[in-house]
Amino acid sequence: MAVRIDGLQKDISKDDSTSRLPPEEELLCAFEENKMDLPPDKMRILRSYDLNKKWELVCDQVCDQAPLSNRFYDFFLPHNVFEMLFFEFQRRMYAVADPSVYLEKLAVYLDRRASKKRKKLLGDETSTKILKHIEISLRTNSIDWVRMFLNDQNNGLDMLIDYLTQLQEDRNWGSACNDLNQDGPSSSSAFPYSHTSQTHTSAVLNPGDNDHFSDEKMTGGLFRRTISVTKKNSKNYGDRDDDIHVCVSCLRAIMNNKYGFNMVFNNPQAIYCIARSILHQSLRIKALALELLAAICLVNGGHDLIINAFNRFRSEYKETYRFQLLFSYFIKPPEFNVDFMASCMQFFNIVVHSTESMNYRSYLQYELTLLGLDDYLEVLRNTECEQLQTHVNAYLDNKIDVHFLLDETDKKVELEAENSRLTDELSKIKERLQVVEADYIARLAQLDRRLKELNAEKEKLLKEHDSTLSTMRRTLNEKDKASREQQAKLESRIQELERMQANMKGIKKIMLLSGKLRSKSY
Secondary structure (H helix, E strand, O other): OEEEEOOEEEEOOHHHHOOOOOOHHHHHHHHHHHOOOOOHHHHHHHHOOOHHHHHHHHHHHHHHHOOOOOOHHHOOOOHHHHHHHHHHHHHHHOOOOOHHHHHHHHHHHHOOOOOHHHHOOOOOOOHHHHHHHHHHHHHHOOHHHHHHHHOOOOOHHHHHHHHHHHHHOOOOOOOOHHHHHHHOOOOOOOOOOOOOOOOOEOOOOOOOOOOOOOOOOOOOOOOOOOOOHHHHHOOOOOOHHHHHHHHHHHHHHHHOOHHHHHHHHOOHHHHHHHHHHHHOOOHHHHHHHHHHHHHHHHEOOHHHHHHHHHHHHHHHOOOOOOOHHHHHHHHOOOOOOHHHHHHHHHHHHHHHHOOOOHHHHHHHHHHHHHHOHHHHHHHHOOOOOHHHHHHHHHHHHHOOOHHHHHHHHHHHHHHHHHHHHHHHHHHHHHHHHHHHHHHHHHHHHHHHHHHHHHHHHHHHHHHHHHHHHHHHHHHHHHHHHHHHHHHHHHHHHHHHHHHHHHHHHHHHHHHHHHHHHHHHHO
């Protein structure tokens, strides 16, 4: 069975539809209900089929006759069969075409001498329609599909870049840039400066809203139709501006994942094609290209890639200054488009200020100053558009004021001279301080020695005092002891004398009594 997806034919494997079968009784019931309008002889033939074939017939009839939006629920089926048919219907409706299907058709447009047999492959599909299918698939399918699109076998990125390069190198592409180039600053000086940028940030792209393609002129100059040379040659060739628009959208979809971003990052031609897309007449495409370039510039090593792309652009389109055409579109757009103005201002801000070298930043800043950016920013500074004002203020806040730096340099010289004078004075003060410190240390050492001597003398005197005091105490104790012993002896002697005195008194009394007695006797 074949189903049509985005205008392309895609075969659905029969094995996939029969990989799951409902119970036999329910399957046969669904088979009979959906084959009742057939003649009996046809029914006999169909009934002879095996279960897998019957289930395939049921799926084919229901999925072909019942679009999901209105008639799928009109079928009276058992619940299990209904669920499985619903699943099968969704699987067939959302089947994904292989990248090679699109790339094979795109290859026909790359070879303008392709044979009629190969051109029959295209049918009524234009190049724009094929590219739209690719863009939608890159944006909505899984990352595995994107990887398959980019792998070595399909080589989708290179084929897309080759086709975009072919469109951009066609005559009349960017022819309007000559008039703009004459309006820029008149100077024959070149900018032979090269520098290696070292930026360590990572970029994340916003997929944004789905792009809408129409043949009408839209806000911001979305499509201003030009007659494509290739379109005259074949009805299959779409409008060149539309094709470039869709190609850039495809690159955005590829860059929305890390794997695709790295492939674009490592492809200088892809980056140059994006840079050259600023020549597209649609301000919307210019804005998209600038957003992609800004994202690349923010990645480590991306700044050099962007500068190299614009160096090549300058050489090819005979710009007096780098970014001259872009700046011309910026200050004189066909009509005001806030997205383009904001993207342009954001790009200038990132290109100038994403490099670490102050000298290189000043150089890039001066390039834009020569183009007249500083004067124009004074006009935009009072804009009521918040988005644009944010980027303008960011640029002005990060801007290096060279005059201010020169004044600061003069002040620095004066301050360095003053610093030198103060340093000399400080050196002299330090020398005097060292003398004072040396004298202080000497005096302190002398005082320490004297203190040690006094402490030693003190210790000696204390020892002598303690020794004398001990001797005196010992002598005093001995004398006290002797005194107490003498006193005891004296007291004993006194007591003895007192006893003798008492005895003498007694004897005296006795003698008196005896004398009286004798006298009486006489």
